[in-house]
Amino acid sequence: MSDTPIQVLLVDDDADLRDLLRTFFQQRGIEFSVLHDANQLMRRLERERPSIVVLDLMMPGIDGLTALRQLRTSGNTIPVIMLTARADGVDRVIGLELGADDYLGKPFMPQELLARIHAVLRRHAQAPLAVQAERREAFRFGCFRLDFATRTLYRDDDPLKLTGSEYALLEVFALHPMEALSRTKLVDLLHGPYAEVTERGIDVPVWRLRRLLEDDPANPRRIQTLRGIGYMFVPGNSDDEKPA
Known part of the structure; x- marks a missing residue:
């Protein structure tokens, strides 16, 4: 992975989780920003390009799967990790079918999310299937x-x-x-x-x-x-x- 600083955009309506992850990532020198819902995600990504989007599945308004579908349909290939509190494996399959790079069930340790982020970004940086x-x-x-x-x-x-x-x-x-x-x-x-x-x-x-x-x-x-x-x-x- 390159030395480019990691920029994480979390889209989640859980205020406690947002605060916990903001503190965790900022303590490690990782740029971290949030959206309370996915309604403005597309517009947000037109203004800035984070390294990765961490996208909650269940949110009011536009849910995570719909937001992911909109991203991929528009041609946006930004890495996405989906979060879910549901144990339904069908949602995982659908998310991966739509182009999610990884899936993480709640509850989780912040360290695990960071490890997943590093793994996804490493795969994108190496891009063994696409780089050439x-x-x-x-x-x-x-x-x-x-x-x-x-x-x-x-x-x-x-x-x-x-x-x-x-x-x-x-x-x-x-x-x-x-x-x-x-x-x-x-x-x-x-x-x-x-x-x-x-x-x-x-x-x-x-x-x-x-x-x-x-x-x-x-x-x-x-x-x-x-x-x-x-x-x-x-x-x-x-x-x-x-x-x-």
Whole structure:
């Protein structure tokens, strides 16, 4: 990670938590600012660019998932850690599907949030899957072309709509073809070692990718299930798509 000072923006309606975290971060020389709700988040980010946004899930007005969806739909890729007091794993999956970088359940120790922030920023700084995207040649398999520079998947010349998590997973597969990848390894490559992501957090985008890439998603050839292990991406070649 670079020596650039960390700037944290917390969006949470819990005044006690805001005060606790403000004291904790400022004592460590970390710039820390707050919003009481997400209603002005987009406008706030037009004026300033923090290193990371820590976004509460349950808030009055615009909730955290809606705010995250607005960010990603607008093309804003700022790192986001979601906070939630709910134990519902579905919300975690949805948040990660929408493009959250990590998820942290309440209650938590400030030290744990700081560790998560460092991990997320380290991944963004290293950007192992994207840092040289513009210099990387498009990945071609069958009738598909994955353009790393534009983060776009094409079938022949037609662009296909991918969510952020679907693109990220396909990029991982494209960079690790013919490798047996456990779910744990995939979570690590996608979200880092501290991410709280269940197996469903991998299985859902796999299922969605299969609907795009496979002739028969129920009998996949490209994204194969390795029972007891995980998945393997078998790209094939353009000849696979040509009629006999």
